[in-house]
Amino acid sequence: MSDVKQIVLDYVKKEYLEEGDDREVTYSTPLISGGIVDSFSMVSLKLFLENKYNIKIPNDTATPEAFDSVNNIVEVLKKFNVQ
Amino acid sequence: MSFNDTVREIYKKDLEAIRQGGIYKEERIICSPQSSEIEVEFPMGTDQKKVINMCANNYLGLSSHPEVIEAARKGLDHRGYGMSSVRFICGTQDIHKELESKLTKFLGTEDTILFPSCMDANAGVFEAVLTEADVMIADRLVHASIVDGMRLCKAQTDNYKHSDMAHLEEKLQFHQKARFRMIITDGSFSMDGDLAKLDKIVELAEKYNAMVFVDESHATGFIGKTGRGTHEHCNVVGKIDIITTTLGKALGGASGGCVSGRKEIVELCRQKARPYLFSNTIPPVVVSGANKVLDIISRTTERRDKLARNTAFWRKGLTEAGFIIKEGETPIVPVMLFNAKLSQDIARMLYDDGIYAVGFFFPVVPKGQARIRTQLSAAHEMHHLEKALDAFIKAGKKFEILHKTKQEIIDRYGM
Numbered sequence: 412m413s414d415v416k417q418i419v420l421d422y423v424k425k426e427y428l429e430e431g432d433d434r435e436v437t438y439s440t441p442l443i444s445g446g447i448v449d450s451f452s453m454v455s456l457k458l459f460l461e462n463k464y465n466i467k468i469p470n471d472t473a474t475p476e477a478f479d480s481v482n483n484i485v486e487v488l489k490k491f492n493v494q
Numbered sequence: 495m496s497f498n499d500t501v502r503e504i505y506k507k508d509l510e511a512i513r514q515g516g517i518y519k520e521e522r523i524i525c526s527p528q529s530s531e532i533e534v535e536f537p538m539g540t541d542q543k544k545v546i547n548m549c550a551n552n553y554l555g556l557s558s559h560p561e562v563i564e565a566a567r568k569g570l571d572h573r574g575y576g577m578s579s580v581r582f583i584c585g586t587q588d589i590h591k592e593l594e595s596k597l598t599k600f601l602g603t604e605d606t607i608l609f610p611s612c613m614d615a616n617a618g619v620f621e622a623v624l625t626e627a628d629v630m631i632a633d634r635l636v637h638a639s640i641v642d643g644m645r646l647c648k649a650q651t652d653n654y655k656h657s658d659m660a661h662l663e664e665k666l667q668f669h670q671k672a673r674f675r676m677i678i679t680d681g682s683f684s685m686d687g688d689l690a691k692l693d694k695i696v697e698l699a700e701k702y703n704a705m706v707f708v709d710e711s712h713a714t715g716f717i718g719k720t721g722r723g724t725h726e727h728c729n730v731v732g733k734i735d736i737i738t739t740t741l742g743k744a745l746g747g748a749s750g751g752c753v754s755g756r757k758e759i760v761e762l763c764r765q766k767a768r769p770y771l772f773s774n775t776i777p778p779v780v781v782s783g784a785n786k787v788l789d790i791i792s793r794t795t796e797r798r799d800k801l802a803r804n805t806a807f808w809r810k811g812l813t814e815a816g817f818i819i820k821e822g823e824t825p826i827v828p829v830m831l832f833n834a835k836l837s838q839d840i841a842r843m844l845y846d847d848g849i850y851a852v853g854f855f856f857p858v859v860p861k862g863q864a865r866i867r868t869q870l871s872a873a874h875e876m877h878h879l880e881k882a883l884d885a886f887i888k889a890g891k892k893f894e895i896l897h898k899t900k901q902e903i904i905d906r907y908g909m
Contacts, residue, residue, distance in 0.1 A: 429655060429656075446856065446860060446861040449634075451632075451634065451641050451653065452634050452653055454651045454652060454653065455652050455653055455665075458650070458652055
């Protein structure tokens with residue numbers, strides 16, 4: 412699980428932080444409610460997870476709440492036996 | 495279910511939450527034609543006040559131009575008030591085809607189709623030409639109407655960091671298996687006033703076999719040497735597959751929009767784009783006015799050149815006064831204040847001094863990026879801009895933000 416957590420965290424930092432953006436992002440940092448990821452940008456995160464783990468996450472599962480932190484995302488992935 | 499007390503209470507709570515969130519929008523009542531100086535009643539019920547308008551999309555100052563008004567009047571006399579039809583039943587007049595043809599020529603494309611608005615053009619175009627086998631790759635700062643249009647389309651969605659060409663290239667590589675790739679961007683970004691790197695985008699599109707879509711609503715008429723738009727500025731006229739733009743900003747400011755580009759794409763929109771198929775034709779009075787606008791901007795760059803001079807004066811004035819502005823060359827000039835309350839307080843003070851400009855803050859712009867967005871017009875005369883600049887400087891001094899760094903302003907006022 413820690414590998415998955417780290418992979419998701421690394422992706423979030425690379426995908427969403429601009430160069431020079433030194434905001435600290437941890438496993439529990441609010442991503443969407445914290446203004447790091449908006450609902451439009453969230454699609455690339457879903458796409459990344461689906462491709463990386465060869466799963467299909469239904470739209471009603473990939474909600475802003477379910478994707479609001481790395482910890483939350485890891486919980487979603489568990490439902491697809493990714494751990 | 496009737497509109498009972500329970501429903502009413504829920505809606506009231508929703509409205510209260512919007513107020514509490516500081517994002518409740520109020521209309522200011524304008525009691526004069528749109529121009530650089532307008533009569534405003536705000537708050538409602540108070541005396542009308544004459545103010546200099548620094549927040550209209552009236553870039554070329556054509557919204558109340560006498561020639562445009564005269565042409566609109568003639569259109570009303572000769573082609574009537576309304577058409578009571580969608581375009582394809584009995585809503586297409588000779589003047590609609592004339593306008594489509596003039597837009598095609600002005601934008602340097604193959605064909606054009608009018609929509610009731612650019613919002614409608616963006617809502618309809620993707621669904622008309624893309625399927626689930628395709629992918630749309632958009633800049634993260636594209637206009638909300640594009641986001642909505644993409645949501646209505648079955649194609650896969652992805653996006654790239656704002657104007658980050660390396661990130662776009664990664665995404666294009668990632669999506670090589672899709673049937674079609676479409677890169678989607680604004681030409682001129684409405685909140686920051688910066689321009690898309692269309693030359694680089696076209697280069698990547700050619701390398702990775704992708705189509706290019708550009709929303710030129712904040713560019714058509716004034717960006718580029720002859721005002722054709724961002725594609726002219728970047729020397730890629732003829733290489734953009736889809737341009738959407740509006741008649742509701744520089745081009746007279748009334749209403750209406752279009753999709754202009756490859757002729758098969760335009761033809762597919764005529765067959766399949768739902769906002770085109772299921773909403774009324776643009777009224778003759780607006781079409782006649784817009785035809786005149788195209789004549790004016792095709793025969794001279796005078797207004798576009800005046801706007802460029804006004805923009806240069808305004809950007810230089812604010813910078814020398816010590817404000818932090820978003821750098822660029824467009825007539826969209828955001829004055830960065832970072833703190834939401836500060837942006838509201840300064841906008842209020844400016845209004846008291848006869849300057850109409852609006853503060854923008856989260857969620858309209860990212861957190862910590864609050865600003866007052868100013869917009870120049872060819873209708874502004876130098877005395878308007880001098881007065882506006884004086885008012886800005888007065889406010890800047892009062893709030894002690896002149897010649898301060900971003901960090902110093904944030905340290906004092908917070909994000």
